[in-house]
Amino acid sequence: MTASVKQRPVLEVLNYSMSYQTEDGPVEALRNVSLKVMSGETHAIVGESGSGKSTLAWAVTRCLPANARDLNGAILLNSEDVLAKSRSELRDLRGRRISMVFQDPSSSLNPSMKLGDQVMEVLRRHRGMSREAARIEAEAALSRTGIQNPAAMMERYPHEASGGEKQRVIIATAFACNPELIIFDEPTTALDILTAKQILELFVKLRKETGVAALYISHDLGLVRRIADTVTVLYKGEVVEEGDVKTVFETPKHTYTQNLLAALPRPQDRIAAPAPETTAPLCAVENVSVRYNEPSWLTRIVNPAAKAHYGAKQISFDVRPGELVGIVGESGSGKSTIARAAIGLNPFEGRITFNGRHFDNWKAFDKAYRRQVQIVFQHPDASLNPRETIGRILARPLRLYNLAPAHAVPERVRELLETVLLPPEFVNRYPHQLSGGQKQRVAIARAFAAEPKLVICDEITAALDVSVQSAVAQLLVELQARSGAACLFITHDLNLIRQLAHRIVVMHRGTLVDTFDVADAVAPERADYTRALLNAVAVPTRPAHTS
Numbered sequence: 001m002t003a004s005v006k007q008r009p010v011l012e013v014l015n016y017s018m019s020y021q022t023e024d025g026p027v028e029a030l031r032n033v034s035l036k037v038m039s040g041e042t043h044a045i046v047g048e049s050g051s052g053k054s055t056l057a058w059a060v061t062r063c064l065p066a067n068a069r070d071l072n073g074a075i076l077l078n079s080e081d082v083l084a085k086s087r088s089e090l091r092d093l094r095g096r097r098i099s100m101v102f103q104d105p106s107s108s109l110n111p112s113m114k115l116g117d118q119v120m121e122v123l124r125r126h127r128g129m130s131r132e133a134a135r136i137e138a139e140a141a142l143s144r145t146g147i148q149n150p151a152a153m154m155e156r157y158p159h160e161a162s163g164g165e166k167q168r169v170i171i172a173t174a175f176a177c178n179p180e181l182i183i184f185d186e187p188t189t190a191l192d193i194l195t196a197k198q199i200l201e202l203f204v205k206l207r208k209e210t211g212v213a214a215l216y217i218s219h220d221l222g223l224v225r226r227i228a229d230t231v232t233v234l235y236k237g238e239v240v241e242e243g244d245v246k247t248v249f250e251t252p253k254h255t256y257t258q259n260l261l262a263a264l265p266r267p268q269d270r271i272a273a274p275a276p277e278t279t280a281p282l283c284a285v286e287n288v289s290v291r292y293n294e295p296s297w298l299t300r301i302v303n304p305a306a307k308a309h310y311g312a313k314q315i316s317f318d319v320r321p322g323e324l325v326g327i328v329g330e331s332g333s334g335k336s337t338i339a340r341a342a343i344g345l346n347p348f349e350g351r352i353t354f355n356g357r358h359f360d361n362w363k364a365f366d367k368a369y370r371r372q373v374q375i376v377f378q379h380p381d382a383s384l385n386p387r388e389t390i391g392r393i394l395a396r397p398l399r400l401y402n403l404a405p406a407h408a409v410p411e412r413v414r415e416l417l418e419t420v421l422l423p424p425e426f427v428n429r430y431p432h433q434l435s436g437g438q439k440q441r442v443a444i445a446r447a448f449a450a451e452p453k454l455v456i457c458d459e460i461t462a463a464l465d466v467s468v469q470s471a472v473a474q475l476l477v478e479l480q481a482r483s484g485a486a487c488l489f490i491t492h493d494l495n496l497i498r499q500l501a502h503r504i505v506v507m508h509r510g511t512l513v514d515t516f517d518v519a520d521a522v523a524p525e526r527a528d529y530t531r532a533l534l535n536a537v538a539v540p541t542r543p544a545h546t547s
Contacts (some may be wrong), residue, residue, distance in 0.1 A: 009076075010181050010213035011037040011060065016073030018059055029055045030237045032073070037181065042207065042214040044228035044245070046221060046260070048465040049436060051234040053217045057183050060215070061098055062090050078180060096126035099174035103186040105166035109158040115169050116154025119176060126177045141172040145202055163331060164195035168202065175206055183215045188223065189463070192330035193492045197536040200227055219465045221264055222495075222538045225249050233257050263470040267498035267521070267539060271474055272324060273481040275502050281318035281353070282486050283342075283373075283454055288315045288350035290337050311337035311346070313510045319454065324480065324487040326501035328494060328533060333507040335490045339456045342488070343375050355453060371401045374447035378459035380439035384431040390417075390442055391427030397450040416445040420475060437468035441475065448479055455480070456488045461496065473500060494537050506530045
């Protein structure tokens, strides 16, 4: 790339401020933000949830809600003032001159339209193509993203495609009109590590081929370092640091940036609880299989070849008292399937032995077992009752399992809040009044309220900022050490699990392919798939300004 091209700014945000009008008055979301994205450059915006990253993206595309107010500043696209454009001009600008790739491809695709029709719609609207020409170009666009059979993909609906395939369709649509700027808003957060790596490699390839400018929004600092040229760090709506990625990440000047980078999980920075002294298992999963879509008798008559799909097949491993065992693998590997079988949400074949008791099917799980085996789900919004206060949510297991007399329940609830570092006044709040990290702390407190012997954590840090993730992981280890509970930790973050786990189980396409002590993660005898997972993630280095 020549220096003359490099100097041309595609996007300029100049001292831009905006606020939201609320019942309690205006809330300033962005304050005097300035940044430039040059032609052919990837400029990253990083910061925690609430820092204003996505708000800035919506401001650039002018997709802000009705209560948003521009306060001052300018937003220029190739020297044209975006703030001055009319509604019809903005409709033409979105999709043709500025494209956007969202975090969750499932929510940005129309479930009632074929994937091919959705790519064609953009081509016909913004490039004026006939239906025949749009079909040919849409198929070519899908082919450029690495989809093996684009003609077949054109005929599928979103639910018939994997997460990675759907994100490739979104990227094909974003590049279809040769835009001047593409905004990527956390495009790999919903994907497993191998699929995310493929999507990032695709993005880098297409960016080099087209020379498009990119604004990349993420809280994954390791990912940003891989793909971005320059970076802006936002904190509470203000720019606190900016510059080229190498300089900012290796010698951060602002305390906030230093703290973000220090919170990155590094395998060498172990925070695991002490290894268990006993080798006798608390819980043993023995040849457990889970089948889905079992054909009915009528289906078997019509189609004798019809077979059930195995979500997990012949899985065996154990967890010792006080031990943290990690389960890793890409989406569809069967990680959560095994977790759901262990708590009785999935029927299973095989045997689960827990604390000396044998269970050959999920119906055998009694109240004592369900108290001693608790689970924390990935999304606290889906697992916390929105109509119950935090106090009542935490009191429920205490009453259900008779763990405290009625008069002592309020005090025990306050103790649980204190244990997960939340203030006592949260007893009267509802889940929607808490941040993502705070809600996850409530979910963890609820699990430990039952005084379990085994806690299953299913991707509990996947949706959290790096600093919040670090705090939640540290909290879990402390609670585990204090209570003596074992933990089964499901994740696709290999850097994090190598900090936390004593042993790691690797699953692939419903089968167990590797089991090893965490110290042996990089040993030569590791399975090929394990090595592929390890190679897909960058191990972050410690900045010079952090201890």
